Amino acid sequence: MYRLTLTALAVVLCSAALVNGGKVLVFPVDGSHWINMKVIIEELHSRGHEVTVLRPSDAWYIKPDSPYYKSITVNAAAGFDKDNFGQFVRRTLEMRRQGASFWTRMALEIDLVKEFYEMNRLLLLMMGEMFGDDKLMQILRDAKYDLVLTDPAIGGGVLLAHRLGLPLVLNVRWTVQGEGHQAIAPTPLSYVPIPGSEMTDKMTFTERVQNMLFFVFTRLQIMYVTDPNYIPFVHRHFGPDVHYMELFQSADIWLMRNDFTFEWPRPTMPNVVYMSGFQCKPAKPLPKELEDFVQSSGEHGVIVMTLGTLVEELPEDITEDIAAAFAQLPQKVIWRHKGKRPSTLGNNTLMLDWLPQNDLLGHPKTRVFVAHGGTNGMQEAIYHGVPLVGLPLMFDQPDNFFRMKARGVAKVLDFATVNRDNFREALKEVLYEPSYKEKMKVLSSLHRDQPMKPLDRAMFWIEFVMRHKGAAHLRTESYKMSTIQYHSIDVAAFLLAVVLLIFAIFIAAVKFLWQRLLSRNKVKKE
Structure with missing residues (x-):
């Protein structure tokens, strides 16, 4: 005991x-x-x-x-x-x-x-x-x-x-x-x-x-x-x-x-x-109303759009064009937007003040993520293997989306020229061109394959x-270290000085010997 x-x-x-x-x-x-x-x-x-x-x-x-x-x-x-x-x-x-x-x-x-x-x-x-x-x-x-x-x-x-x-x-x-x-x-x-x-x-x-x-x-x-x-x-x-x-x-x-x-x-x-x-994690179940909306998409799936924490709304004319483009697609759309409700909004689009981004990206029916290019969103898209349509706005966002574009997993639009036609075509390209999804799956597999x-x-x-x-x-x-020390400029200068000194001594020695040789020849001739 x-x-x-x-x-x-x-x-x-x-x-x-x-x-x-x-x-x-x-x-x-x-x-x-x-x-x-x-x-x-x-x-x-x-x-x-x-x-x-x-x-x-x-x-x-x-x-x-x-x-x-x-x-x-x-x-x-x-x-x-x-x-x-x-x-x-x-x-x-x-x-x-x-x-x-x-x-x-x-x-x-x-x-x-x-x-x-x-x-x-x-x-x-x-x-x-x-x-x-x-x-x-x-x-x-x-x-x-x-x-x-x-x-x-x-x-x-x-x-x-x-x-x-x-x-x-x-x-x-x-x-x-x-x-x-x-x-x-x-x-x-x-x-x-x-x-x-x-x-x-x-x-x-x-x-x-x-x-x-x-x-x-x-x-x-x-x-x-x-x-x-x-x-x-x-x-x-x-x-x-x-x-x-x-x-x-x-x-x-x-x-x-x-x-x-x-x-x-x-x-x-x-x-x-x-x-x-x-910050990425497996998706949790969606709230019932949201899950019902997602399931109603059938075989076409869902498009998720959010522009991050800092941009709550876009200029009204761009919002109208984006809504009109969404309305022409068979997919259902879940869009985080806090501004005025666009008049062109279709019945297939659900607008929310907030959405569970990670859980939606991890849902098997999500086909495309429309994003602004923040690092958090990019990494969640990679983690869940969802291809991207980019609308980068500021800071590092254009560079982040360039990296995704270079890897073949994103279509990027210029905010200055975006309209309903090119936005719709960008969505259709990512939705129906298999390479975007396939390359994102490869990227996701590489990202997840870690020892811890x-x-x-x-x-x-x-x-x-x-x-x-x-x-x-x-x-x-x-x-x-100073810049001179870090780049070994002082060492290079010292070694160069030593080489120049040795070279100068060699030249001086050769010159001295040459002069001695000339003087001996002169004495012999005399």
Whole structure:
């Protein structure tokens, strides 16, 4: 009996040790980025970890109350409120409708640069107020967090982690300087296309020139948007010898929200962990009314359309054309749309304020997904093997859809020229040309064929950082090197100098010997 009691006690103690959770401080990005961060937060909560989310007072999607986390609301604006961002979205759509000319592209880029500059400026004002709030900072220190989890598309979480001296895990596709890999991994421009260039890893000479020009353009954007905001802030709070990107590059683990079914092959690093599709999961049963509508489609199936969290409605004339095109098809359509109900809407189309996207994409009757090109939607389409019709609108969406088009699983339309005829023809092509479905099935099979689920892989590495107080052994120290050192320019210069010195000594020796030989011959002749 005594031994049995000891055994039971040992089991209880071991079980307690296994479920002993850590404490995670999360500094998220609002909008669609919050949707995938929330998936990680919920999984951390289910594993017994305590999660605290820092949110600004003007947070849009990030709610102060949740069963999955505690929140700390900072009494400051971060520039991502619904009204301001809605105005930016409307301006972008208006400019995109003007056509695909060079000047329209430049106007879009300039407006985007201004928007990002202002968002970074407001964020750093908030961070300055936080760092100056001794009471708040002491609360954060006293909480004894195990790590900071943040999305480096904004730099607040990175700055806070270093201020608190905590290990840092990034939920990343973008940093404040652009695509995540570019911050830490070698990026040969000969076969790694710059996002936005809409090129593959197989580039002609002309395309390589274009890729280089895109790279230069992104550097100029950084000089205008990021450097003027982050350089003085980091010098003021972390010292004049610290460059702000060093703080990003010193992160322990980079949880990358893509993989090589979506990304072109490229160099990577040991602390980059790919978790593309971590938010994807098997479809759940649909609500009865929605299931009845889907089943009523018969052999023709269903088309699902949604343009993401940021775009709730399109200009009225485009909405009328899209509805008219849908009405001419035998398929049933489920369309997320919050604007005015179009007059051309057919009896085959169901309009909803919200739809269960993952569950609909996983339904066997879904034939095509009409989307805007957000990363989350692209990955869910790949996971469920549903081909795409694209209507990319802003940010990385055109580039995301270019990747899908290059793989033969999507038909892409230009927002400036879309109308009922070309929209209908694009739908019919994807619906009735078998190659779209077949290639998407191949892509889905590649994506799913992994030794462990992407979310489980992400959890392992977050908990790894908790257990070991970081992952410094996986992190290169190259970020501490200057550009001259990183590219071995100093070594090349030294070796060149040695070669030139040896060559100069050789020439001098030959010249000396030649002169001696000439002088001896002269003496003999005399």
